[in-house]
Amino acid sequence: MGLLQDRIAVVTGAAGGIGSATARAFVREGATVVLTDLDDERGTKLxxxxxxxGSSAVFVGADVTHAPDVDEVVRAAVSRFGRLDVAVNCAGYIGVLSPLLGYPQEEFDRVLEVNVRGTWNCLRAELAAMAGAGNGGAICNVSSVAGVVGAAGDAPYVTAKHAIVGMTRAAALEHASDGIRVNVIAPGSTDTEMPQRLTGGDPNILAALRGVIPIGRFGFAEEIAEPIVFLCSPGAAFATGAVFSVDGGQSAA
Incomplete structure (x- = not known):
């Protein structure tokens, strides 16, 4: 029997690298997954x-920055499958490389909107469904190594990912008595589209990012998905409000 056998799960940002790897890991462990993303084409393909x-999965397109969209995703999960047991909030936006003083205002707004408001919208809808049902649950938010330590060159992203850590801790404390566990994973740079998008594929910048990782390489999306599975499984029943770093040792340096 899988670690998430018969669980009903929502995965946001499911068309992205970590989101899609998480969805695949979840169904492999026996979960039914409701996928959501802004990218309808890639979401439907997944x-x-x-x-x-042979897995049980359904895609519902949504913009996490729009609360009614998120509410509809959660409603779809509950109406189709009867309840919501697990949620993973992967949707994110990294912004651009720029010094703080020259950072474009519109990019700042977008980074905060997707990462902070988006996670907020998802968390509220998921918690409401779980608390209302009274059966407990598990939520894993996705922050970043940039939410644990500082980094120059993308201050809005650092700000947003630190906010997700704080939001997670507050939610964990508020809903522990409901049997709902809320944890946050903090990945380091992974071999996905996001670092490529941030750096424009510049090999020198990518090498610099790789150079601060003690293990000496980027992580793979699957190496982030597996700890997410654990945090959402009964094996992590005593973990809530925890920040789980999976960054090749970067935050330990």
Whole structure:
């Protein structure tokens, strides 16, 4: 029996690298997954991949910055499958490389909107469904090594990812008595589209990012997904409000 056998889960940002790896890991562990993302094409493609492999999955397009969209995703999960047991909030936006004083205001707004407001919208909808049902649950937010330590060159992203850590801790304290665990994972740089997008594929910048990781390489999305599975599983029943760093040792340096 899988670690998430018969659990009903929502995964946001499911079309991205970590989100899609998490969805695949969840169905492998026996979960039914409601996928959501702004990218309908990639989300639908992932749904078809999982269904074709014999898993239970459905895609619902949504913009996490728009609370009614998120509410509809959670409603879809509950109406179709009866409840919501687990949620993973992967949707994020990294912004651009720029010094703080020259950072474009519109990019600042977008980084905060997607990462902070988006996680806030998801967390509120998920907690409401779980607390209302009275059966407990597990939520894993996705922050970053940038939410644990400082970093120059993308101050809004650092700000947003620190905010997700604080939001997680507050939610964990507020809902521990409901049997709902809320944890946050803090990945380091991973071999996904996000570092490529941030750096424009510049090999020198990518090498610099890699150079601050003691293990000496970027992580793989699957190496982030597996700890998320654990945090959402019964094996982590005593963990809530925890920050789980998976960064190749970067935050220990």
């Amino acid at each position: 749904e078809q991949e999982l269904v074709d492999a």
